[in-house]
Amino acid sequence: MPEPQGPMIVGEPSSGARADDDLLRGLNPPQRDAVTYRGQALLIVAGAGSGKTSVLTRRIASLLRNREAWPSQILAITFTNKAAGEMRERVQQLVGDSAQSMWISTFHSACVRILRREAQQFGFTKSFTIYDSGDSRALIKRLVKEHEADAFGLTPASVQGRISKLKNELADAESFARQANMSDPAERLFAEIFADYQRALQKANAFDFDDLIAQTVYLFRAFPHVADVYRRRFRHVLVDEYQDTNHAQYALIHELTRPVVGDAEPYAAGGMMIFEASEAPELEGASLTVVGDSDQSIYAFRGADIRNITEFERDFPGAKVVLLEQNYRSTQNILSAANAVIGHNFDRKDKKLWTDVGDGDPIIGFTGYSQHDEAQFVADEVEALRRKGVDYAQMAVFYRTNSQSRALEEILIRSAVPYKIMGGTKFYDRAEIKDALAYLVAVTNPADELAVRRILNKPRRGIGDVTETTIARYAADEGITFRDALANASALGVGPKIQHAISHLDAVLAEATEIMLPSSGEVAPPAAVTEGLTLLLNKSGYLDALRISKDPQDEARVENLDELVAVTREFARNNPEGTILDFLTEVALVSDADDLDDASGSVSLMTMHTAKGLEYDAVFVTGVEEDLIPHRISAGEPGGPQEERRLFYVALTRARKRLYLSLAMTRAQFGEVSVAMPSRFLQEIPHELIDWRQSPGDVNSRGGSRSRALNARRPGGGFGGSGGGGAGGSGGGRYGDDLVPLPRREKPVGSIEKFANRIPAKVRDNSDLELAPGDRIRHDDFGDGRVDMVTGEGAKRVAHVRFDSAGAKKLLIKIAPISKL
DNA sequence: GCCTACGGTTTTTTT
DNA sequence: AACCGTAGGC
Numbered sequence: 001m002p003e004p005q006g007p008m009i010v011g012e013p014s015s016g017a018r019a020d021d022d023l024l025r026g027l028n029p030p031q032r033d034a035v036t037y038r039g040q041a042l043l044i045v046a047g048a049g050s051g052k053t054s055v056l057t058r059r060i061a062s063l064l065r066n067r068e069a070w071p072s073q074i075l076a077i078t079f080t081n082k083a084a085g086e087m088r089e090r091v092q093q094l095v096g097d098s099a100q101s102m103w104i105s106t107f108h109s110a111c112v113r114i115l116r117r118e119a120q121q122f123g124f125t126k127s128f129t130i131y132d133s134g135d136s137r138a139l140i141k142r143l144v145k146e147h148e149a150d151a152f153g154l155t156p157a158s159v160q161g162r163i164s165k166l167k168n169e170l171a172d173a174e175s176f177a178r179q180a181n182m183s184d185p186a187e188r189l190f191a192e193i194f195a196d197y198q199r200a201l202q203k204a205n206a207f208d209f210d211d212l213i214a215q216t217v218y219l220f221r222a223f224p225h226v227a228d229v230y231r232r233r234f235r236h237v238l239v240d241e242y243q244d245t246n247h248a249q250y251a252l253i254h255e256l257t258r259p260v261v262g263d264a265e266p267y268a269a270g271g272m273m274i275f276e277a278s279e280a281p282e283l284e285g286a287s288l289t290v291v292g293d294s295d296q297s298i299y300a301f302r303g304a305d306i307r308n309i310t311e312f313e314r315d316f317p318g319a320k321v322v323l324l325e326q327n328y329r330s331t332q333n334i335l336s337a338a339n340a341v342i343g344h345n346f347d348r349k350d351k352k353l354w355t356d357v358g359d360g361d362p363i364i365g366f367t368g369y370s371q372h373d374e375a376q377f378v379a380d381e382v383e384a385l386r387r388k389g390v391d392y393a394q395m396a397v398f399y400r401t402n403s404q405s406r407a408l409e410e411i412l413i414r415s416a417v418p419y420k421i422m423g424g425t426k427f428y429d430r431a432e433i434k435d436a437l438a439y440l441v442a443v444t445n446p447a448d449e450l451a452v453r454r455i456l457n458k459p460r461r462g463i464g465d466v467t468e469t470t471i472a473r474y475a476a477d478e479g480i481t482f483r484d485a486l487a488n489a490s491a492l493g494v495g496p497k498i499q500h501a502i503s504h505l506d507a508v509l510a511e512a513t514e515i516m517l518p519s520s521g522e523v524a525p526p527a528a529v530t531e532g533l534t535l536l537l538n539k540s541g542y543l544d545a546l547r548i549s550k551d552p553q554d555e556a557r558v559e560n561l562d563e564l565v566a567v568t569r570e571f572a573r574n575n576p577e578g579t580i581l582d583f584l585t586e587v588a589l590v591s592d593a594d595d596l597d598d599a600s601g602s603v604s605l606m607t608m609h610t611a612k613g614l615e616y617d618a619v620f621v622t623g624v625e626e627d628l629i630p631h632r633i634s635a636g637e638p639g640g641p642q643e644e645r646r647l648f649y650v651a652l653t654r655a656r657k658r659l660y661l662s663l664a665m666t667r668a669q670f671g672e673v674s675v676a677m678p679s680r681f682l683q684e685i686p687h688e689l690i691d692w693r694q695s696p697g698d699v700n701s702r703g704g705s706r707s708r709a710l711n712a713r714r715p716g717g718g719f720g721g722s723g724g725g726g727a728g729g730s731g732g733g734r735y736g737d738d739l740v741p742l743p744r745r746e747k748p749v750g751s752i753e754k755f756a757n758r759i760p761a762k763v764r765d766n767s768d769l770e771l772a773p774g775d776r777i778r779h780d781d782f783g784d785g786r787v788d789m790v791t792g793e794g795a796k797r798v799a800h801v802r803f804d805s806a807g808a809k810k811l812l813i814k815i816a817p818i819s820k821l
Numbered sequence: 822g823c824c825t826a827c828g829g830t831t832t833t834t835t836t
Numbered sequence: 837a838a839c840c841g842t843a844g845g846c
Contacts, residue, residue, distance in 0.1 A: 079836075108836050133835085209836055301834060403832055406837090423835085457822095464822045589836070609834045631833055647834080670831070671837045 003182060007820035023058045023065070023094070034322040035059045038068075038186040039285075041307070041316035043242075044291040045355045046336070048653035049329030051617065052291050056238060057087060059289065060102075061094035063236060063368045071101040073235040079244060081106055081590050083613055087240075103234070107249050108209065108589050111216040113224040116581070118219055118226055121436060127445045127581060129206040134210045134429065139200055139450055143193045145669075147222065151187040154193070163194055168246040168303030170217060173198050201575040213248040231260050235286045241613070242292030242312075246303035257285040295342050295351065298609060298647045327353040327653075329615055331360025331527075334659050337685045338652040344684050345642050353653075355545070362691040367678075367699045368663040371404070371623075374664040375411035377693070378620050381660060382603055384415050385618055392418055394617035396604040398651050401627045404622065405605055413601070422606035428587055432546070432557040435566055436616065437587065439536040440529075443512050444580050446483035453482065459545035461501035467494055471502075483509075508539045516580045526572040529580050531569055537561060606652040619655035621648075624663045625676040648681045663692065769813055769820065771799050776821040779803065782821065 024032050034044045034055045046052035047155065060076065063069040078084045084105050092099040103110060115127045131139070138653065140163070141156040143149075149159070166176055174197035180187045185545030195599060201208065220227035237257055247252070260283040290310045312321050327335055335353045342348070365382070368374030382395055397408060397419075405421055414420045427433060435458050441451035456471075457463040474492050475485040485492070486509070489502035509557070516532040517523050537543045543561065546554040571583050604616070608629070623629065629648055652659060667676045678696045692698075775787045775798075783802035790813075792798045795811045 060828070081836090212836085299835075302836085401833055460823080462822060466822085607834065628833095633833060643834095668837085 010745065017802060018738065020205050023062050027055070027058070030322050030324050031055050033320075033325070035062055037320050037322070038287070039318070039320055040287055041312075041319035042287075042289045043312045043316075043319055043321045044289065044324065045309075045321060045351070046291050046293055046324045046649070047327060047351060048293065048296060049327040049353070051326075052240075052324060053087065053090065055324070056240065056289075056291055057090040057094060060091050060236075060238065064095050064098065069236050071095075073233065073369060074104075074238070075110065075234040075236070076102065076104040076240070077103070077107055077110060077723070077774040078240045079106060080613070081109070083240060084109070084248060106589070107245075107252070108212050109585075111212040111588065112585050114216055114230065115212065116217070116585075118223075118310050121223055122219060123202060124205055124207075125445075125447075127205065129204065129441050129445045129448045129451065130212065130585065130635075131206050131450075132210040132588060133160070134434070135206075135450060136197075140193070142198060143196050143200070143703075147189055147193055147196075147620055148188075149189045149193060152189055154186060154190060157194055159190060162190065163619070164210050165303055166194070167208075167214045168248050170214055170248050170251060172214075173487055186264075200449075203447065204449055205445050206450075210248070213246075213252060217248055217255060218249045220252075223527055224261075227255055227258075228260050230256060230655055231258060231286065232283060235598065236289070237286050238289040238291075239298075240291050242290035243294050243297040243306060243309045244292075244299040244304040245308050247300075247305055248303075249306075251309045252307065253288065253290075257288045259283060259285045285529065289450035293647055294348065296612065296650050297346075298612065298643060298650060301634075302644050305675070308490050312712050315730045323351070325351060325353060327355045327385045329585075329656050330653060331357060331657060333362060333689050334655050336653060337363055338649055340686055340689075341645060341652065341681055341684045342649040345645055361658055362521060363659045363661060363685070363689050365690045365692040365695060366660065367692075367694050367696045368662065368664045370666050370673075371407040371664045371668065372411060374622060374662050375408045376415075377662055377669045378408065378622065378660070379411050379415040381620070382396065382412075383415065385658070391601075391616055393604045394598045395620070396606065396611065396616040396618070396654065397620040397730065398606060398608050398611050398654070399622050400608055400631060400647075402607060404628075408605060408622065412605075418602040419605055420602040423605050423610045427560070427563075430557075430560055431562055433564055436561055437584070438513075438538060439509075439542075440516075440533060440580065440584060442509055443532065443536070444584065449482040452486075455540070456505070461505070461541075462498055463501060465497055467502075470494060493787055503563070505540065506538060511539070512536050524579065526576050526578065527569075529578075529583050530565060530568040530572060532580070533565055537565075561744065569705050569795075608647050612650050615654050615656055617656045618658040618661065619651070620660040621651045622662050623667075624648075624661050624679045625667070627676070628667075629679050629681065645681060659686075663696070664671055665696070707732070769818075771797075771813060777801065778821055779818045 004790060024035060027035065031051060031054070034042070035058045044052060044055060046055070056076070060074060063074070065072060076084075076087060078087060088099055088104045090104070091102070105111075105113070112130065115124070115128070115489060118126055119126050137156055137160055144154060144156050144159060151624070166172075173191065175193060179189040179416055180191050182188045182191070201211065204530050220230075234256060237253065239253060273624050290309070290312065292308055297304060297306045297309075308315075313321060330338075330353075332355055335355055339352050343350075366374065366377045368377055378397055382392070385395060386392060399408070399728055409419070409421070428437070435455060438451040438454040441448050442455055445451070456468060470492055471485050472482060474488070477481045478485070478488075486502050486506040489499045489506065490501070492502070512532045512535050513519075515535065515772060516528045518524055543558060546558050546561075567587075568583060571578055571586065575582060604614075608621075627635075630641050630644035634644050661682065663682075664676055666673050668674075682690075682696075699817075771787050771790055773789050776784060778784050779801070783803060783805055785801045788800040788802055790797055790799050790807075799813050799818075801807070802808050
């Protein structure tokens, strides 16, 4: 990491309270301020790459070293588990093992921890399930159907989105119903579904992602004595990526940093708590440190409120603000491009990143004819960098939408480039994994009807819709849970075969329960999760069904389940005290993107959103096209284009040394090929910063129908590795009307640079340049040469030039970087 | 109840 | 191109 790193102090701060001098070493003045300031509220405005993690970890270390805080009094919140893990590790390097007792976690994990402890205060049990968005969608889908709401234009997706938004604003079904226009049937229906959804969650003893935050806030507000426990405990609250907090998260922070007013009698049953204004607080609020950068706010779509950071000073009067503008990550070229792009957002505090490491390499641009062509460019450059000694792990490829990864993967596989997709289709999203987890949930949280229904007929047991409904009705009539109804199969009035199937499932679940949650009350051994899961998968017949199946994919499913079993073993090893609940919590909240370490040796592929907070020596930003970045859907939304620009800015600023921007002229979407336009953001970058290997102009000027020439040379399955080859080698001349041909991309043998063709996109305009055969010209890259002839008309005039050293080339006069001598 | 075929729909980003 | 839901045959 290029961040300033003082000498590491490893191990215990053995010699008692120590000055924090060593923590400040290598920091610039504002960074020092940020570490040493002591007060109620501190806002660190940290531009990309300005060393904020260093500052945050040293600030924590300094609090501990100076004995201003115990580890247990510190709560540090990040957005991803990965960021949390990284922070913990770095704090540990500074202060040693005492880092273990700090809460360094995401909003969601911290809330789960609190909720598991306090759930019984308000009608949940500690075994509650966490519904991911797929689970909640399944539930909402059922409700939408029940209410026949699709007739009013309510789709599961729109309902889910709205509910999520409302929860992020701390609105519940009741408060929504109060202010909604109930004369509109669609609104009324939505309000009913919202209320039903919430009831269903409560009944299932489950929280969705948004509830984890919102319900914690409710808990604190409804039970001040509970909140006080945490207020007393956490004396220093630090929040990273503050610009991406939503209202609920903001409220949570507020609740946590409130002064402790007094020893209100606990469990004041129904009584009002009255706090007299004159009464001095028993304990002042915890100190709050937030770190953020409004230019990197990219989560407005899920409720992040940029005002949380822009109005921090108003929210916390007397707050100190520290500005970090010096960048320790990227070269000046990269920063200049990023500054130029973000500068197009009006309505922002001007802030310019700078560095003293020098300009560095130019940004490389490339326009492919198709997404595969573009991908091939990426693969070739990756290999070229590798040969120059750059590790695969130090390269990353970004894209706007997950669907773009397909073409990249195809080509990378073909080119034998090792890669890893970060946070793509998640392991835990696979159907068989979700089934297995549903089995576990059915055991730990029998109230979770959704989970029990999910496994009811997996594997096939002959239990269909009709039987499922019968069970549900029986449960409702008897006033028991769906799960308990399974124990009375004989009372359901179904056929003997089905009866037997249900009883068998019930028995298997009961047996697993005995293993993982022994009725004797003793604590289950660490291996219980593994043992229980294995039992469930085997005795339920789930694995057998997959093994017998003829579907070739089912083999892979068995392997995935084996891996899940391995995960439980690993979990038991790492968490000797870990229970089945801890395991389920972890898999619900930990995403694949979090395990960064085993990306070693591979190129990382990820969306631009996932890229936030990461950095790489070389970064490829792909699909820099209109309708992709900025994405078409965001164009119409207020603030959409600006958020997209910030997203692009985030992508650019991930690069340390080399930045590649690429796009494709055509892109297959919906199975159809459509023509793509260069992104407007491309033109916001000063053109002298980009060195185009192949510019949009090059590709455009060939006239529509020839663009498959390149692909035609690349047969689908079978070019051997024999590389190089083919037509590409010797430049100019042989390509009919084609302009400077693309170099062969499969296995570049020689220097790619010799094919370089710098034509800035849409910036240069040589329309007025008159050239005639015999004229001497100078080209930015190819040097001097003589014009052989000029063909074409108007904007499409092409000069055929014989360069003194670079050979024959065809150049589109309008945009070629040439001048007459 | 299960399987297959067909047609409509789809792709924004994530804890 | 891939996924989902429905319809119709078994």
